[in-house]
Amino acid sequence: MSTENDCKKQEEYSVDTKCQLNDARLKDIWGAVSYPIYQTATFAHKGLGESTGFDYTRMQNPTRQQLEAVVALLENGKDAIAFASGMAAVAAVMELFSPGDHFIIDSDLYGGSVRLFNEISKKNGLTYTTAYLSSEDVVPLIQENTRAVYLETPTNPMMNVTDIEELAKKVHERGLILIVDNTFLSPYYQNPLDLGADIVLHSGTKFLGGHHDTIGGFAVVKDEEIDERLRFIYKTTGAGLSPFDSWLILRGIRTLSVRLNKAQENAFAIAEYLQKNKHVTKVIYPGLKEHPGYDIMKKQASGFGAMLTFEVDSAEFAKEILANVELIYFAESLGGTETLITYPITQTHADVPKDVLEKNGINDRILRLSVGIEGTEDLINEFERVLETAEKNTTR
Known part of the structure; x- marks a missing residue:
């Protein structure tokens, strides 16, 4: 368990889930059972060099930070980053790669992900190979420039199931990262990070929100280096989830x-x-x-x-x-x-x-x-x- 002093030592954009949930400044002093909505674009400073820890909502917001802490705990991750949509989360993850990089994707994926890979990732110089990861061996498809494997399990819509643990072993033996979209099962039924995945994606619009009334997305990680890179992408591109939508998903997770x-x-x-x-x-x-x-x-x-x-x-x-x-x-x-x-x-x-x-x-x-x-x-x-x-x- 992190101590109060340990929490104070956290860098501005570094995240410690236990610090987030136990930090006194995130607890409502009035005793509200429902976590407050900090509906503000900016935060006042007490003085020069004296920040409350929050400066501008594009970078971070208490309501969003609370939601991220909850999702990270549910997925047993180091950090969860809340995006404006599931596709915004996928797009941010793809920014981890450079022109010339290659990745492998499951042949059966949500159409929006396929559209992103075809229309955006290819334009940015990335290439990919498809495979039925539930039944095909991924090893022969790995190239010198392959950096990652991306899948859903079960897949959308044909419900193919891939053995995450076995795939993770093959992927990691060759220095690649494994990205798993866990939207269909949610962290209630499946925790891919525990099975060897490096990044877990969610459309928070779906089971996490649970009421068809908001849109959001998450990337959950366990590696500090990947976390720092994704946090930089998130604050730079400005695709963070709004305070109100963060609150709606917090509410949804309760049930x-x-x-x-x-x-x-x-x-x-x-x-x-x-x-x-x-x-x-x-x-x-x-x-x-x-x-x-x-x-x-x-x-x-x-x-x-x-x-x-x-x-x-x-x-x-x-x-x-x-x-x-x-x-x-x-x-x-x-x-x-x-x-x-x-x-x-x-x-x-x-x-x-x-x-x-x-x-x-x-x-x-x-x-x-x-x-x-x-x-x-x-x-x-x-x-x-x-x-x-x-x-x-x-x-x-």
């Missing part, structure tokens, strides 16, 4: 376990229900024992999450489902209290090249479900009604 436990319970029930429908040709949920990543998930995660993907027998049937949902929302995003259904081919993965979509199995019959915390029976009744309506409308 993270309760929400995820209920959402996972619902996800199991829906997956089992969908398996019985004659128009559903495939249900992809890592909590099903037949999922190829089931055993890996049992080993490296404490739960299976609330995301599932399913395929129906025709594009027409899929579109009928989207046209008739009522309790469930046809919307992008995930991880909130409401159940959302998404059509990846035109929404989350619209910018992914067609040949890549086909190779990954993302077609016009695929639907992605982010399961919320509604009553289980209500969700099953919704699916029963929607599937019956879709059958009626497609067999006329």
Whole structure:
């Protein structure tokens, strides 16, 4: 445990999580249970050379710092940096690399990440190779200029599961860093840093925020050198999370376990229900024992999450489902209290090249479900009604 004097010795932009949570100046003197929103752009100095530790909100803010301390503790990291969005966090991490550097990415990734790599990273002189990291050996793909491996597990939207610990060993033996997007499981169910990852990414918009009312992102690290470089990028590019949005995510984290436990319970029930429908040709949920990543998930995660993907027998049937949902929302995003259904081919993965979509199995019959915390029976009744309506409308 850091002492008060140890905390005072911390450099201005260096972060010690325990210092953040125990520093007296961050505790509200009035006894507020909800952490205060420091809605200010700048901070007054007591005198020349006498700073409170905060100067300008672009660089740091007490509310944001409190949130970062909480997320760092949840992920067992040295530091967490809160960004204005998940994509801002990914973009900042890519600034760690230089023109000519090469990295390896999973073939199945969120479309926004693929767009960033194709349109921004390549422009900046970076190159990458794709691989199905859940099943392919990464070693033959490593080049002399390879610097990092980037993945999601489970992947978005096809729910492929990669053994983080085994991949980390191969990556570190060759001096590379491992970057894991942990958005789908959140730190409640999975802690990639404990399994060997060097950087963990989150879209805080999703399960951490949990209410579909704010946007944010995180990069969590355990290495001091990487932390210092990312902190410099963050303060220089100005993509820090606002005080109010920091407070919203702090609020959301308070119910993270309760929400995820209920959402996972619902996800199991829906997956089992969908398996019985004659128009559903495939249900992809890592909590099903037949999922190829089931055993890996049992080993490296404490739960299976609330995301599932399913395929129906025709594009027409899929579109009928989207046209008739009522309790469930046809919307992008995930991880909130409401159940959302998404059509990846035109929404989350619209910018992914067609040949890549086909190779990954993302077609016009695929639907992605982010399961919320509604009553289980209500969700099953919704699916029963929607599937019956879709059958009626497609067999006329």
